[in-house]
Structure formats: C-alpha cells, structure tokens
Amino acid sequence: MERAGEKSTPAAAAEEERRWRWREGAVTYAHLLLYIALSSGQIFFNKWVLSSKQINFPYPVALTLLHMLFSSVVCFALIKVFKIIKIEEGMTTEIYATSVAPIGAMFAMTLWLGNSAYLYISVAFAQMLKAVMPVAVFFLGAAAGLEELSCRMFLIMSVISFGVIVASYGEVTISWVGVVYQMGGVIAEALRLTFIEIFLKKKGVKLNIISMMYYVSPCSALCLFVPWIFLEKPKMDSSGSWNFPPVTLFFNCLCTFLLNLSVFVVISRTSALTARVTGVVRDWVVVLFSALIFADTKLTVINIIGYAIAIAGVVGYNKHKLKVGTSPTASSQSNSNHNNPESSQDVQIPLVPPKEAA
Template sequence: MAGVGARSAAVGLASTLSWMLVSSALIIANKRVYSKGFAYPMFVTGVGQLASALGGLLLGWLSGKRSRSLPPLGWLVPTLGPMWGFTFLTMWLGNAAYLHLSVAFIQIFKAMTPAVTLVLAVIAGQERLTLPLLASVTLIALGTGGATFVETGAPSWSALGALFFVGSSFTEAARVVGSQRLMSAHHFTSVETLVYVSLPAAALLIGGSLVSEGTGPLLLLRGVAGALAPIQGELAYAAALSFLVNLTSFWAIGSTGSLTFKVAGCLKNLAVIWYSVAVSREHVSGAQLGGYLVSVAGFMLYTLAKSQPSGRAVAPAAGAEKAKAA
C-alpha cells in the first residue's frame, strides 16, 4: 500500500509540474498571437481545443487504448454538457481578459481561484471544510484582493477585463471540480476526458467566433490561409501547447484532486509574473507583489493543512491509476 501511495504521489507531482510548465508557456504564446493584431480569443482557444481533441484521439490510437463508445445522448448531455459550457466560458472569458489586462496582473488575480474551487469542492463533497484549510485559502484570497485593490489605480487596470477574469475564475473552478467528478464517479481516463470535453468545446468556441467575433467574414474574404498567415507559426505553437496543457491538467486533477491542482497553480503564476516583469518589462508594484506573497503564505499553510489527516479530501484524488495508464 505504501508503494502504491508513493507511486500515486509521484504521478501527481510529475503531472502537476508538467502542467505548470506548459500552461505558463501557453499564456505567453497566446499573448504573442494577440500582440500581432489577431484579437479573436474565441477562435484562438477554439483551435487549441480542437488540437487537444485530435491529439487525444491520436494518443489513444498510438497507445492501442480506444476511448469508450459514445454514450447515449440521454446520459451524455446532462453529464458532459455542463463541462462543455464551463470550458467554453473559461476559455473565452479568460483569454478575453488578456486583451484588457497585463499578463502579470492576471497571474496575481488568479490566486483567487483556489477559494472559488474550495467552495465548489465542498459543495460537491470532494473536500471537508476544516479551520486550517479555510484559513489557508482565505489568505490566498486576501492576498489577491489586496493586489487587485492596488491595481485599480494603475494605468493597466480595466474594469471590463477584471469582470471577464472573475467570470472565468468561477467557470474554471467549476470545470476543474467537474473534471475530478468525471474521472472519479464515471471512471473516465485523462485521454477520454480530453477527447469528450475538448471536441464539443472547440465547436462551441470556433462557432461562437465565426458569429460574434467576426472571424466568419474575415475567413471568407481572405481565406483561411490568408487570414492566418501573419500568425500561423504562433497559432500552431499555441495549439500544440494547448493540447499539452489540457492533457496534463486532466492527468494532474485525476492524480491530486481539484483543489490541490488549483492551489499548485499559485506557484506557476509566480514564475509567469517574473517572466512578465523581467522579460516583457511589465510593471508590477511592490504592494501588488506583497499581496501575492500573502497568497503564497496561504499556499504554504494549505500544504501543511492537507498533510494532516483532518484536511484530506472526502473523495480521494480519483483516477490516479487510470490517469497513469492513460
């Protein structure tokens, strides 16, 4: 049993670290696409979801493990439908925020998502609310709130961008909690989750872009090759990263649990902030960094709380063996 626990912990650590690396790279890649004037977040994320679904199908074929047959619509729509909607809203709202806010500030803002995830995980019965757990997540949220308050007076502040990102935080938390339930209650592997969630989400995102973002007329007038020519290299790179981000995120959620997965993202955000300040020369004030350090302190307390028996999840991180096999 100890050996199984150690292997599960190793799988969780490897998958989380992999997700942290590729998701940081994807943030920067998407920002580069937008900086070239292709300001269509639905289309960009839709291409990423399509690449994820196709990559999942290819991975299943190469491994010789076919995904389960398509379930009947009566089961499929109520079970996976919310996941499609949450993924669509998360990708659209989250990427739209990058058109209005700096990369560095968004990473500071992201520290609020563990608090949202905790609430949803408790409601879903995946976490047991304890005082140390509540205190740690509250610290994370307070640090974010302080950084947000400081940013409201900065030139890079946008109320619309903040509204987009708050919305994406709620839908992302719901998506992560739903993914854990999909892999625990319905025994989906990470690859099956990738295929069955990403393909419908891609259709929603690309379809929404054609209608609401005006990419339909753009592609008709210039042709797909002509419209994408200026950013085709960056878009292909971002799509490949999107596949890796989705795969490793489902792998990590199945191995560690939804709340631990979102809290680990706080450390990833610190690396993106450093990159934004050191390489992209974005401005982050001392007060903003101080707020983020409070959030990191909350993360450390969270790690301690989760190491205690009373802070463990009610529904253990499910699907670790299936995720490993996938």
C-alpha cells in the same frame, strides 16, 4: 547483474537503491520542470498571439476554438485511427449529456474568458487574480455538498481573498473589463472542477486525460463556435488588418495539447497535490518573468506583498487538502481517485515512485 559465485552485500544493495532513487527523482523533477516550462510558455505564447503587433490576432474565441479543434483531431487520431490509446468503457448518452457537456461548456468558458483578459490586463495581474481560484472552488463545492464548512477553511479563504485584494489595490493600471473577464474565467474553472468531482463521485466513470480530452474537446469546440459566429466572425470579416500565420498558430495549438499531456504525466508520477503545488511555483515564474518580457507589466511592492499573502493561503489550502486526502475516511477512495488526473480528491503519492520488484 551479479557475477557467478558473488553475493549481493547489504552495502551494495543500499547503494543500488540509492542510485535508483536518485535517477527516479531526477526524472520526476525533470517532468515538473517541463510542466512549469510548458505552462508558463503557453501563457506567454497566448498573450503574444493575442496582443502582439507582430501577430495581431486579437480574437480569443477564435484562438480557443482552434485549440479545441486541434485537440479533438489529435485525440481522435490517437484513439480511433492509430488505436494507440484505448478509451475506458462506461460512457453513455445520458452521462455525456448530463456530465461531459457541462464540463465541456465550462472548459470553453474558462479558456475564452481567460484569454480575453489578456487583451486588457497584464499577464502578472491575471495570475494574481487566478490565486482566488481555491476560494471559488471551495464555496461552489460547499454548495454542492462536496466540501465541509469549517473555521480553518474559512480562515484560509479569507487569507487568499485578502491577498488578492491587496495585490489588486497595488496594480498601477487596472482595467475593470479585464478583471471581469478574468474573474469570469475563474468562476467557470471552479464550476468545471466541481462538475468533474460530481462526475467522478456520483457517476463513477474513470477517464485518463486523453479520454477526457477526447470527449470534452468536441463539446467545448461546439460551445465556442456559437459565440465565434456572432461575436468575432463579423469583426474578422470587416477587418483586414489581422494576420493568420498558420505555422505560429499550429505551434500554439500544439503547445496547448502538450501542456495537457504534461499535466497527466506529472500527476501520474506524483499526485494531484504535487501538480497544484507546482502550479504555485509556475505562477511565481509567470509573474516575475512577465515583468521582464512585457512592457505593460509594472510590479509594485503592494502587488508583490498581496500576491505573497494570497500564495501563502493557497499553500495552506493545499496542505489542508493533503490531510483530508490521507485521512482514514478518504483512504477507502484512494484507489478510485489517484488514477484520474482531474479528481479534486488528493492522494499522497511519494515524489519518487516505489521500485518495482525485479
């Protein structure tokens, strides 16, 4: 505050602006680091729970089912019991059946197949295979009329695919069962993102991450309950060697929920593109640290070269999406898209948000 009789000079105003931007930038980067830490930690946590001799809980469907049940209960408590968060209007039975249910089913498949892959392949190799995600999203989007085919995008997709092939060729011990699980998870995630984009553009419903989890989590839990009953419950009943540490599994579910919240916070402060670029950094962190943590991870030079090629393609894909998101034809959709963290339409938002007027 200014003292009586004093006037703010341009230099003082500039200094105040500089300090504010430094503080906001520091907070934003802190959120990005938190997202990287939570996301990387959750990947390692799931691998440890599923394959560790100490935990010995090799049931990915059951673990994913617990995640969805936990998310459903927490979202219900926040929205209906404590009324901390208000869900948006516009959800109907028809929209839920035709849009939310497919999203929930694909989300369940993504988590189930992705976690199952950790039983057969290393964390590092799983992340390398995930780099092919933009390829699957692009071709499914093109089939649904959401993406335009172009020579530039075809080149980018070719670079990503070539990098993943090289990285796979350099894998020392490869399990094709794990590869099938992981690629199935990639396709399911690509379908989920495509369904979300159709949901947003054609249905016109806007949901924040809590509202989305409130609607999607119970559906995903139901989709996971059926395969759990037939595939894993008989094994769990007949095997007496597995452990069920309640405290460990509670914190595992809590970390998953906090990770989803961190994604919402990051996108709220920056943009969907920044979150995806941060995800690229996260992937490198996971690949490098998994080589130090897990004995089944042995990185080769070919692994690293192939993954670097794939990541270069992913960066090119993100840059292309940024240009599309800031083009004149996309600017008319900015207001409806930037409020939704699941939208695949990128809106360029400064890393430091604009300063509000006093």
